[in-house]
Every structure is written in structure tokens, then in C-alpha cells.
Amino acid sequence: EAQVTQNPRYLITVTGKKLTVTCSQNMNHEYMSWYRQDPGLGLRQIYYSMNVEVTDKGDVPEGYKVSRKEKRNFPLILESPSPNQTSLYFCASSPLAGGGNEQFFGPGTRLTVL
Amino acid sequence: ILNVEQSPQSLHVQEGDSTNFTCSFPSSNFYALHWYRWETAKSPEALFVMTLNGDEKKKGRISATLNTKEGYSYLYIKGSQPEDSATYLCASSGSGYALNFGKGTSLLVTP
Numbered sequence: 001e002a003q004v005t006q007n008p009r010y011l012i013t014v015t016g017k018k019l020t021v022t023c024s025q026n027m028n029h030e031y032m033s034w035y036r037q038d039p040g041l042g043l044r045q046i047y048y049s050m051n052v053e054v055t056d057k058g059d060v061p062e063g064y065k066v067s068r069k070e071k072r073n074f075p076l077i078l079e080s081p082s083p084n085q086t087s088l089y090f091c092a093s094s095p096l097a098g099g100g101n102e103q104f105f106g107p108g109t110r111l112t113v114l
Numbered sequence: 115i116l117n118v119e120q121s122p123q124s125l126h127v128q129e130g131d132s133t134n135f136t137c138s139f140p141s142s143n144f145y146a147l148h149w150y151r152w153e154t155a156k157s158p159e160a161l162f163v164m165t166l167n168g169d170e171k172k173k174g175r176i177s178a179t180l181n182t183k184e185g186y187s188y189l190y191i192k193g194s195q196p197e198d199s200a201t202y203l204c205a206s207s208g209s210g211y212a213l214n215f216g217k218g219t220s221l222l223v224t225p
Contacts, residue, residue, distance in 0.1 A: 004157075031211070042118070042215035043158075043203065050211060058212055090157065099207020100146040102160035 002027045004106035006091050012112045013081055021076045021109050023091030029104070031097040032074040033058070034066065036087040037108075043090065049074055050097040081113040118206050120216035127194050127223055134190045135219040137204030141185030148213060149178055149189055150203040158203055161189075194223040 004025045013019055025032065033048040035058075045058030049068040063085055065077040074093075078085060089109045094101040119138045127133050139147060146165045150158040162171040167182040175192045191198055201220045205213040 033213075035215075040217065042217045043205075043213075044215070045212050048211055056211070097211050098145075099211065099213060100163060100165055102148065102163045103213065105150075105157035105159070107157050 002104075004091055004093055004104050006089075006106040006109050008109060009107060010110050012114065014114050015082055016080050019078050019081060019111075021078075021089060021091075021111070023074045023076065023106060024072050025074075025093040025104070026072065027093065027095070027104065028071065029093035029095050030071070031094045031101065031103075032068065033092045033103065034064070034074070034076050035090045035092065036060065037090065038087050046076070046089075081111075083113050085111065086113045087111060118204055118214050118216035120202075120204050120219050122219060123217070124220040125222070127221070129195060129223055129225045131194050131223075132190065132192045133194055133221065134188050135202055135204075135221075137187045137189070137206075137216055139185050139187070139204070139206035139214075139216075140208075141182060143208040144182050144185070144206065146207045147180055147182075147187050148203075148205040148207070149187070150205070152201045152203055152218070154200075161202075191221075194221070196223045196225055199223045 034046040035043040047066040049055045091106040092103040094103045149161040152158040162178045164180040169180040177190045201218040203218045205215040
């Protein structure tokens with residue numbers, strides 16, 4: 001089944017404890033992206049990747065890192081999480097880079113930072 | 115318009131009613147307009163991607179139109195059903211690689 005998977009789905013952690021949220025897609029998509037969803041706000045892009053070893057900042061990259069060593073994986077790293085990073089995170093992929101391609105979303109990761 | 119704006123913020127209709135929502139987006143440097151359907155506890159799913167002025171797309175009872183000159187898109191649902199209850203997200207893209215999302219319209223359809 002073609003899909004985008006994220007792990008973990010739920011995570012409660014404490015300030016300063018490094019964490020990684022994994023994202024994997026099995027559709028051989030070139031483009032992958034991370035978003036965060038907060039109440040009253042639209043989905044905001046954190047980072048995106050147009051292909052292996054090519055990443056760039058979105059609208060809200062502060063406090064996050066990403067890597068794209070393989071085409072299928074695009075992990076989101078929080079080196080020192082803070083309470084303002086409590087949010088619902090979505091990973092998404094699309095066949096090609098460029099805004100004309102629909103994005104396929106993962107199931108979301110709900111992160112709470114205490 | 116600098117951001118993508120959606121209206122109304124929420125909508126409550128009866129089963130069988132037809133409804134429509136609006137998405138306004140920056141018309142300069144426009145490349146594509148996306149509509150996504152997001153059900154509670156699930157992930158957003160693409161409904162339509164439109165690029166040309168005057169585009170109209172349809173999927174079952176749901177259709178969408180696009181006006182790139184004035185920077186708006188309408189989403190229509192004909193004969194709403196309870197299973198249509200969801201948040202409908204609109205997003206626009208320019209020549210870059212980012213999608214700018216609106217805050218969504220939350221639709222509740224009651225029997």
C-alpha cells in the first residue's frame with residue numbers, strides 16, 4: 001500500500017531532551033516536507049526536501065533540523081525541544097518538487113513538550 | 115492579499131443542503147491552488163490541484179473552480195452528507211516549492 005508513515009504517533013517529552021520523528025514514504029517521491037499544525041493557524045511548513053541531500057527552510061524552521069540521506073526517509077530532529085514546539089506534526093511527500101503536485105500526508109505526530 | 119484566507123471559518127448545514135466555501139490567495143506569482151479534505155484523527159487528503167484560470171474540477175458531489183486573475187477559488191458540495199463533515203484546507207503555491215495553507219473551513223453536516 002502506497003503510504004507515508006510517521007513514528008511515533010504520540011510523544012510526551014521534557015524540555016531539552018533531543019528527539020527524532022521519523023518519516024518514510026514508499027512511493028519513490030522526490031519531494032518531502034514537514035508541517036506543524038497549531039490551533040487557530042494553518043499548516044505551516046518547517047522544512048522541505050526536493051531530493052536526496054537537498055533540503056531547505058520553510059516558514060518556521062527555528063529549533064528544527066532535517067536530513068535526507070535516502071529518498072524514502074526524511075526525519076525531523078528537535079535538538080533541544082521547548083514547550084512552544086508542542087504541536088501536531090505532519091510529514092508529506094509528492095512525486096516531484098513544485099507546487100503543482102498534490103501532497104500525500106502521513107498520519108501525524110502529536111508532540112507535547114513539558 | 116499576502117496570505118491564503120478561507121471563509122467561512124466554520125459551517126453547520128443539514129443533510130441534503132448544498133454548500134460552498136471560499137479561498138482567497140495572492141494572485142501575483144501564482145502557480146497552483148490545492149484543496150485538501152481533513153477528517154478528524156486522520157491525515158489531510160488531496161481533493162483537487164488546479165493551475166489554470168477558469169479551471170473547474172469535480173469529484174463526485176464535490177467541485178471546485180479557480181479564478182487566478184482575482185485570486186479566489188470556490189469549493190462546492192452538492193447535497194451534503196454527514197460523511198462530508200471535515201475541515202477543508204486550501205493552499206496556494208508560487209514559483210517556489212512551498213505550499214501556503216489557509217486556516218481551513220470546518221464543515222459539520224447533521225442528519
